[in-house]
Amino acid sequence: MTATPINFQMNLTAPATKAAGQGMEVADSLNGAKAIVARGVEMVFQNGAQKFYGLKDINLDVNRGDIQLLMGPSGSGKTTLLSILGGILTPSAGSVCLLGQDLTRLNRSQLANFRLHNIGFIFQEFNLFPALSVVENVEIALEMKGTKGKAARREALHLLDQVGLADRAQKHPRDLSGGQKQRVAIARALAGNPQIIMADEPTASLDSQSGHAVINLLRKLAKESGRTVLMVTHDPRIIDVADRVTYLEDGMLQNSSAAVTHQLSA
Amino acid sequence: MASIARKNLFEDIPRLLVAQAGIMFAVSLVTIQTGILNGFTRSTGILIDRSEADIWVANQDMVGLELTLPISAAFLQQAQQIEGVQRAEALLLSGGTWRSPQGKITSVRLFGFDSAGTLFKPFEVTQGNLAELKQPYTVITDATNLDSLDVTQVGEAATIGSLSVKLVGLTTDVQSIASGTFLFSSLENAKAYATGNRTANLNCRMQNEEFQCTNVYQQSAGANPASLQPMPLTSTDAISYVLIQAEPGQDLQELKQKLEAALPDTRAYTRNEMAARTRNYWVQRTGIGFILGLGATVGIIVGMVIVGQILYSSVADHLKEFATLKAMGVPDRVVYGIIIQQALLMSILGYIPSLGLCIGLGAWTFATQGITILVTPIAAAGIFGITVFMCVGSALFAIQKVTRVDPAIVFKS
Ligand SMILES: Nc1ncnc2c1ncn2[C@@H]1O[C@H](COP(=O)(O)OP(=O)(O)O)[C@@H](O)[C@H]1O
Ligand SMILES: [Mg+2]
Numbered sequence: 001m002t003a004t005p006i007n008f009q010m011n012l013t014a015p016a017t018k019a020a021g022q023g024m025e026v027a028d029s030l031n032g033a034k035a036i037v038a039r040g041v042e043m044v045f046q047n048g049a050q051k052f053y054g055l056k057d058i059n060l061d062v063n064r065g066d067i068q069l070l071m072g073p074s075g076s077g078k079t080t081l082l083s084i085l086g087g088i089l090t091p092s093a094g095s096v097c098l099l100g101q102d103l104t105r106l107n108r109s110q111l112a113n114f115r116l117h118n119i120g121f122i123f124q125e126f127n128l129f130p131a132l133s134v135v136e137n138v139e140i141a142l143e144m145k146g147t148k149g150k151a152a153r154r155e156a157l158h159l160l161d162q163v164g165l166a167d168r169a170q171k172h173p174r175d176l177s178g179g180q181k182q183r184v185a186i187a188r189a190l191a192g193n194p195q196i197i198m199a200d201e202p203t204a205s206l207d208s209q210s211g212h213a214v215i216n217l218l219r220k221l222a223k224e225s226g227r228t229v230l231m232v233t234h235d236p237r238i239i240d241v242a243d244r245v246t247y248l249e250d251g252m253l254q255n256s257s258a259a260v261t262h263q264l265s266a
Numbered sequence: 267m268a269s270i271a272r273k274n275l276f277e278d279i280p281r282l283l284v285a286q287a288g289i290m291f292a293v294s295l296v297t298i299q300t301g302i303l304n305g306f307t308r309s310t311g312i313l314i315d316r317s318e319a320d321i322w323v324a325n326q327d328m329v330g331l332e333l334t335l336p337i338s339a340a341f342l343q344q345a346q347q348i349e350g351v352q353r354a355e356a357l358l359l360s361g362g363t364w365r366s367p368q369g370k371i372t373s374v375r376l377f378g379f380d381s382a383g384t385l386f387k388p389f390e391v392t393q394g395n396l397a398e399l400k401q402p403y404t405v406i407t408d409a410t411n412l413d414s415l416d417v418t419q420v421g422e423a424a425t426i427g428s429l430s431v432k433l434v435g436l437t438t439d440v441q442s443i444a445s446g447t448f449l450f451s452s453l454e455n456a457k458a459y460a461t462g463n464r465t466a467n468l469n470c471r472m473q474n475e476e477f478q479c480t481n482v483y484q485q486s487a488g489a490n491p492a493s494l495q496p497m498p499l500t501s502t503d504a505i506s507y508v509l510i511q512a513e514p515g516q517d518l519q520e521l522k523q524k525l526e527a528a529l530p531d532t533r534a535y536t537r538n539e540m541a542a543r544t545r546n547y548w549v550q551r552t553g554i555g556f557i558l559g560l561g562a563t564v565g566i567i568v569g570m571v572i573v574g575q576i577l578y579s580s581v582a583d584h585l586k587e588f589a590t591l592k593a594m595g596v597p598d599r600v601v602y603g604i605i606i607q608q609a610l611l612m613s614i615l616g617y618i619p620s621l622g623l624c625i626g627l628g629a630w631t632f633a634t635q636g637i638t639i640l641v642t643p644i645a646a647a648g649i650f651g652i653t654v655f656m657c658v659g660s661a662l663f664a665i666q667k668v669t670r671v672d673p674a675i676v677f678k679s
Contacts, residue, residue, distance in 0.1 A: 079677045088593055089672075109597060116595030123676055127590040129270060131277035140270065144596045200677045 034097075035196055035228035036062035036085055041094035043080050043251070054080045055251045058094065062244075064195075067222050067229045069238060072248035078232040079200055081248065085230060086119055086198045087111045099195055116145055120189030122199035126181040128173040128188075135160060135169035138187045145192035159187040163217060179210020186217060197222070199231045203238070215241055271607035274584055285576045289616030290623070292569030293653050297624040297641060299565035303558040304645055305628075305638030309442045310548040311541035313377070316388035316440070319355075319509035320518055322540040323525055326533045330547030331540070332359065332375060332445060336504030341529045343501060345508050348528055350521045353511040355383040356499060358453055360460035361446065362426040366416035373446040374415075374426065376405070378456020385509040389450065394420045394435025402496050403458070405449040406435035410636025414447050426459050441636050444554050457503060458496035510534075566652060573616075574660035577609055581664035586676065588668045593676045602665050609661035613653045620653075621646060 043055035055077045062068045070078050083089040085096055087103050096103045099118060106114060115121075128137050138156035147155055160166050163183040173181055182202060189197055202218070203211035219241040222229045231238065239245055247254040275282055314322070314331060323345065328334035345354040358378035365371045379386035381399045391406065398404055412418060415433070423432045431449075441448050451459070470479040481504065499505070508529075512521050522534035535543060549555030581588070591601050621641065628639035641649075 083677065086593075087595075112592070112595040112597055114595065115593070116597075119595070121593055121676070123590070127586060127676055129273075129587050129590075131273035132270065136273075141594065144591070144594065144600065 034061050035064045037097040039095050041091045044092040053251050058253055064228055065226045066243040069242040069245040070232045076248045077251040078248055082198055082200055082232050087115050118194050120194040120197045122185050122189045122202045124201040124204050126185045130173055134171050134184050137184055138191055141188045141191035159190050163187045178206045179213055182214050197227055197229045201232055203235045271604045275611055286615050288572050288576050290620045292572040293616050293620035294624055295565040296569050297649050298639055299562040301639035301641050303562050305640035306443045306558055307545050307549055308640050311545045313388045314541040317386050319385045320512040321510040321534050323508040323532050323534045326531050330544040334506055339499050339503040339505045340501040341508050348524050350513050350516040351510055352513045355380040355385045355509045356453055356505040357386055357507040357509055358456045359506040360456055362459055364415055365425045368416055370416040372414050374449050375446040376449045376456050376459055378451050378453040381452045385511055389437035389440045391435050392438050398434040399452050403430050404432050404434040405451045406437055407449050408441040409436040409438055411447045427462055443637055453499050454496040570656045573656045577660040578664045581667055589675045605661050605665055606658055609657040613657035617650055617653045
């Protein structure tokens with residue numbers, strides 16, 4: 001499948017370079033080779049009078065179509081980084097470029113709109129809507145992204161079929177196992193066909209068997225459609241399916257030393 | 267579109283019922299408090315509303331139907347001479363203490379009206395016969411007053427002062443909630459109760475260039491007043507109001523001026539002005555209106571607090587879902603729309619049963635206590651407005667919780 005054009009419906013001025021030294025990378029990301037480019041990202045948390053660096057000088061490139069893992073000990077800043085790269089949190093400093101769009105140039109609602117059409121999120125705790133049926137959970141995401149009525153229902157059933165849950169469409173999340181719930185969440189994340197999937201510990205709440213199923217599903221979906229997948233995980237099994245693994249420790253990427261950023265065969 | 271708002275509400279029925287019970291309580295509180303205030307306000311002026319008089323002529327110092335000074339019965343004839351007046355009738359108010367055969371006493375307010383007239387017939391007689399009021403020492407009263415009068419049925423007798431009194435009929439929906447027990451009688455009977463059946467003479471003389479009159483009451487020597495027949499009204503008697511029916515097409519404001527000019531120390535009011543003045547007296551000048559108004563205000567505030575808490579906790583319950591929507595990139599206005607939609611649903615679900623409950627309760631209090639909890643269509647619409655305002659207002663308050671929510675909360679396990 002060829003890369004679909006960027007789903008971005010707002011009329012924005014072309015992203016300009018933020019600092020002279022970053023011109024090259026931004027241009028690179030514009031020509032489509034990179035899905036994610038982060039430069040000098042910093043996150044400072046204010047704890048009373050105390051300043052605390054959650055992230056320090058993060059530079060990261062993620063290639064289009066790659067499955068990129070973000071690993072590291074608990075509290076190292078993985079979730080914070082994922083939130084920043086996904087446009088959910090605004091960094092204290094630095095720039096993030098997604099699919100050629102400089103996120104730091106977008107206001108709150110433009111940022112939300114960008115997320116809506118370009119990123120599918122998957123959460124550790126699934127975050128399904130308990131009052132809605134399985135198919136409605138997917139349908140609501142499609143509707144929010146602009147597909148309405150019967151088309152939304154048809155597309156939702158198609159996505160559920162892709163994750164192997166077509167026969168559970170009318171059930172409620174409470175009737176499903178953890179692995180099934182996460183597969184529904186994956187179907188929801190795929191709604192609207194976003195270019196980037198971001199997942200925070202998608203297998204952490206699952207037993208090993210359903211964890212495996214979810215990993216294989218993510219791999220299949222990424223590889224078949226050329227999507228970029230950025231995944232935070234503790235799960236060593238996922239390393240096998242990843243293109244690249246980046247380690248984070250104390251808010252700093254360990255990719256300055258070549259030893260910790262592996263180039264893996266898919 | 268799958269309605270998250272509706273499905274979230276109906277997902278947990280017991281919780282919904284508890285929330286709706288709270289909203290119903292709040293709405294009922296507002297409905298009852300405002301209904302009592304409205305019912306009270308309406309009842310204080312209902313006698314005037316239902317009179318056929320176009321104009322009420324009263325003493326210039328009159329502040330309300332039951333708080334006025336006497337005017338001369340001679341005004342009745344004088345008013346009839348004025349051009350534009352088709353009919354004039356007297357209304358005589360007096361008070362007294364009713365003593366039941368069992369010796370229970372209660373304060374009564376007697377309205378003497380021209381039983382042959384047409385202008386003061388504010389009541390529907392549900393039992394007995396209006397014609398019997400022509401008999402000496404007879405009255406009718408509202409059916410709900412039987413208890414306070416300590417009688418059980420038409421035909422029973424009691425006393426007012428030294429005179430006997432017989433209940434000859436019952437009416438409905440004329441009793442003012444705040445007043446003493448209303449009784450209705452002929453002018454003759456009312457005069458008898460007002461004067462204790464003594465003869466009155468109006469002695470007038472010139473004093474210091476001023477014309478001064480005094481009523482002198484005389485009791486016929488040796489006669490038991492109760493054995494005397496009530497006497498018809500004479501021009502030397504005092505009455506409370508002259509009720510005027512204007513000729514068709516007559517301009518009422520103009521006629522008022524003519525009446526005021528012709529009848530010294532009086533003021534004339536159209537029926538609506540008279541009713542408004544009386545209601546204003548009760549609502550503004552007595553503590554009752556203030557207390558009921560305060561009750562209604564407190565009802566609205568308490569209602570808002572209750573509804574606010576319910577909606578706030580409901581939003582809190584679904585906070586993670588709203589945060590998930592925000593993280594996905596759903597615009598804030600859509601997320602807020604869901605919360606407001608939920609608030610509107612809750613307000614409708616709370617409003618309809620509450621209104622039914624209050625109307626039922628109103629029917630019960632009216633039947634048993636004579637107290638109207640008045641829910642007019644306008645009040646019902648207003649309360650619906652208040653309900654929606656309470657719910658949506660609380661929702662807007664609860665939305666703050668979502669506004670401030672860090673979308674990163676969705677990644678917390
Ligand atoms: N909003 C915040 N305010 C203060 N400190 C925070 C906040 N979010 C995260 N942190 C801190 O930043 C560090 C990194 O957190 P997080 O990104 O959740 O780590 P990880 O996902 O790798 O376990 C932790 O020490 C955490 O306590
Ligand atoms: Mg984390």
